Amino acid sequence: MNGRLNGKTALVTGSTKGLGRAVANAFAAEGAHVVLTGRDKAVGESAVAELRATGGRADLVVADLTEGLSAARHVAEEAERLLGGRVDILVNNAGVFPLAATADFDEETYDRTWTVNVKSAFFLTARLAPAMAAHGGGVVLNLGSIVTSHGLAGSALYSATKAAVESLTMSWSAEYGPQGVRVNTIAPGLVLTEGTTEGAEHLEAMAAHTPAGRPGRAEEIGPLAVYLASDDAAYVHGSSFTLDGGWTTARR
Ligand SMILES: NC(=O)c1ccc[n+]([C@@H]2O[C@H](COP(=O)([O-])OP(=O)(O)OC[C@H]3O[C@@H](n4cnc5c(N)ncnc54)[C@H](OP(=O)(O)O)[C@@H]3O)[C@@H](O)[C@H]2O)c1
Structure with a gap:
């Protein structure tokens, strides 16, 4: 590793498993001091101990x-x-992805999905981005998804929250970018994580038709997240980076 985040501090939400954990591991490997978050204390302590x-x-x-x-x-x-x-560095990664027909969602699931995926990111950024600006700059990375680029039956609720997140990236980029806070989105495709284990077979089948020919692995987000968090990306503002093995642009 090259110490590209030496001396930096990072908060990665939802980082005791899956993509968030991979981002936290990659940041730490590049020298950052990282705070992981999650609900399950035992799982979180084990992730921290391993790191x-x-x-x-x-x-x-x-x-x-x-x-x-x-x-x-x-x-x-x-x-x-x-x-x-x-x-x-703040990574708004924690997210839930309930899939169902629109008519089958209850209000509790609707509210919980918006709260975890959007509201928490909104208020974390509201709290931390001004402090970053006051300290001379910082980075916010939001986790979007390829589902914002097309309609997907069963994904109406989740897709709407991720579209909101992508919109927040652009608004925050305009708001905080001039103060030295760079805000960008990483939009993964089909990645095998603890959260997608149940649908792994379906993911494998869908990914078979992409140029990569397979679902993503969680750790494959690491290099992109490190790049966007580092000074190498000093000129990168308000953008969304797709990481999907070609699923969005080139299926056969
Ligand atoms: N995997 C994919 O294919 C994919 C594709 C596109 C976008 N994404 C996005 O990437 C992000 C991570 O996905 P993932 O697949 O890595 O998910 P995951 O494997 O289910 O991990 C989710 C993480 O968030 C935490 N979390 C969940 N609900 C929480 C809550 N209410 N409060 C606090 N922490 C909570 C979990 O820990 P606890 O369970 O202990 O709380 C865990 O650390 C999400 O925003 C997702 O929408 C994923």
């Missing part, structure tokens, strides 16, 4: 982002405390 065993600097904040503003504030404050007073 520390490789020489990385990591800490855990346990919080349920379904709780909205209070949880976002708690996570931001704890992260700042653990990271020595400042968060240089």
